[in-house]
Amino acid sequence: MVDYWWAPFHDAKRNEPGAALTRAPWVRLNLGYRCPEAEKPGEVDTQTNVVRPSSGSCRHCSVPVVVSRDVPQIRLLAGR
Template identity: 50%
Template sequence: MKYGAERAICSGDTEHGQHFTAARISSFDHTHANDRIVLRSIVDFWWAPFDDAKRDQQAVAPTKAPWIRLHLGYSCPHRDEAGKESIQTNLVRPYGLTCTHCETVMAVNAEAPTIRLLS
């Protein structure tokens, strides 16, 4: 998902080709707590029935607490290079997101991501 885009690209299965999904990042905000910046993104997701090409069956609607993976980009604080990391609901927390170029902890993920499911 890219902020402001009207739809997202599903990253779940590269074997069957890239496809779009009805989701978007509707907003970002941040607060300060205990000398840290807390970033929050709001993700809206619409679901409609579709054929699941990977499993060759009708897809089922997500539960109230779906499994989520969120990919994050960052800029290395010591080199002029970009990196990316991901977090997901089933990680052990707190989870440190570390720069692949310099090993600096870029962020700490203290809570699992959630989705606001629109109906």
């Protein structure tokens, strides 16, 4: 479960009001780790639209780092 806090803002890059997430957002989660063998950082990701179960392995030593059995869930929080 990931909490997502949102408050109204102005998107300066697009020069328009920022948009809140919908009730069923598409989401990608990036997960950082540190390889104990290579002593280097790495990153794996998962997203809501992949077939489950899915897995991610260390880019340095190929050892499995994570298995995603369930779709990531987002709890939308709102600012006032």
